[in-house]
Amino acid sequence: MHYFHYKESSEQALRHEIERDLTKEIRRDKGVPLLAIPASIDLSDTYLGFSTAALVDAKTIGDDTISKQAQQIVEQLCAKIPSGSKINFHCYSITDTEKIIETGRAEILKEKIKSLLKKERILPLRKNFDRSLGFVQVAITPNRSLLVSVINCEELNRYRSLISPFPGGFTYGEEDKDAPSRAFRKICEAQEIMGISIEENEQVIDLGACPGGWSYVARKRGANVIALDRSPLRDDLMNDPQVQFIQADAFKYQPTVAIDWAVSDIICAPERIKELIQFWVAEKRCRRFIFTIKFHGSDEYPMLSEFKAIVQTLEFSVILKQLNANKNEVTIMGWKQE
Numbered sequence: 001m002h003y004f005h006y007k008e009s010s011e012q013a014l015r016h017e018i019e020r021d022l023t024k025e026i027r028r029d030k031g032v033p034l035l036a037i038p039a040s041i042d043l044s045d046t047y048l049g050f051s052t053a054a055l056v057d058a059k060t061i062g063d064d065t066i067s068k069q070a071q072q073i074v075e076q077l078c079a080k081i082p083s084g085s086k087i088n089f090h091c092y093s094i095t096d097t098e099k100i101i102e103t104g105r106a107e108i109l110k111e112k113i114k115s116l117l118k119k120e121r122i123l124p125l126r127k128n129f130d131r132s133l134g135f136v137q138v139a140i141t142p143n144r145s146l147l148v149s150v151i152n153c154e155e156l157n158r159y160r161s162l163i164s165p166f167p168g169g170f171t172y173g174e175e176d177k178d179a180p181s182r183a184f185r186k187i188c189e190a191q192e193i194m195g196i197s198i199e200e201n202e203q204v205i206d207l208g209a210c211p212g213g214w215s216y217v218a219r220k221r222g223a224n225v226i227a228l229d230r231s232p233l234r235d236d237l238m239n240d241p242q243v244q245f246i247q248a249d250a251f252k253y254q255p256t257v258a259i260d261w262a263v264s265d266i267i268c269a270p271e272r273i274k275e276l277i278q279f280w281v282a283e284k285r286c287r288r289f290i291f292t293i294k295f296h297g298s299d300e301y302p303m304l305s306e307f308k309a310i311v312q313t314l315e316f317s318v319i320l321k322q323l324n325a326n327k328n329e330v331t332i333m334g335w336k337q338e
């Protein structure tokens, strides 16, 4: 089966999205906050905006001793991942209160697997996520059975929008009390999901920038920022020589310099984000982009299917995902295949 994690508030939205775009054969096991669909469904280049993370083609291992479970996981893993490889590795428990925890049984199981993998010369990354490597996910369910998903690096690229660098797709993100708004968390999380960061001296255009959370993050990374909004940013950003503030309608702006990142957190109808995708992405006016799609209630959710159709026409690698930092929003982000 394929299993999908989601934010608690988005179960219905995800269920409808799967029914609309993939299959009506959806299962939810008692006590396990995941939606499951048959593994026979091909998830290559599939987008599910309301899923935070997926366990693609997960095999179930029944309740047993930790040693025996670890042994079975390693057998499954070695059948797919060559000796001498580095891998991304998540091992976590899903509690019956829908939380993801990496301590306790998950930690012991993880250590056991790591020591068995050493003998096979397979090295799990300790911290960062690398989108060029394979990915092993072990989820311990509340009844102590395991869901184990093993994908190689080529598959990871095909499932790029469904997987997450965070266990179960969940992260608390880092706090920054100096940021002008809580919205800064969205652009931080999006960069982590893409596995690409804003770099020093890059040019960022921040559409709908006030009070400046996203511009603040870009400046902290050493980028130059053009910020557009009808209202000014916080004073320190307005006085920053590397920030050019333009009081204008972001949809009417024509760039006069080369743009690396086009980012938008504009409050507007989803339809208008399609205009931004056309202008900035389809017409290749940037190399990377992050746009928030904001919904009023739930009536507009089916529009996500239209975004998925547009994505297929773009020469960009795209990820469509509800971030932890998103409220009634989904984020579309991507990078040019260079």
Ligand SMILES: C[S@@+](CC[C@H](N)C(=O)[O-])C[C@H]1O[C@@H](n2cnc3c(N)ncnc32)[C@H](O)[C@@H]1O
Pocket (backbone or CB within 6 Å): 180, 181, 182, 183, 184, 207, 208, 209, 210, 211, 212, 213, 214, 215, 228, 229, 230, 231, 248, 249, 250, 251, 265, 266, 267, 268
């Ligand atoms: C959610 S706020 C952005 C928050 C910002 N990302 C941050 O981190 O502080 C949305 C902004 O979009 C701006 N906005 C809405 N429509 C706009 C338009 N057509 N052109 C420019 N800005 C617009 C609003 O003025 C508002 O400041």
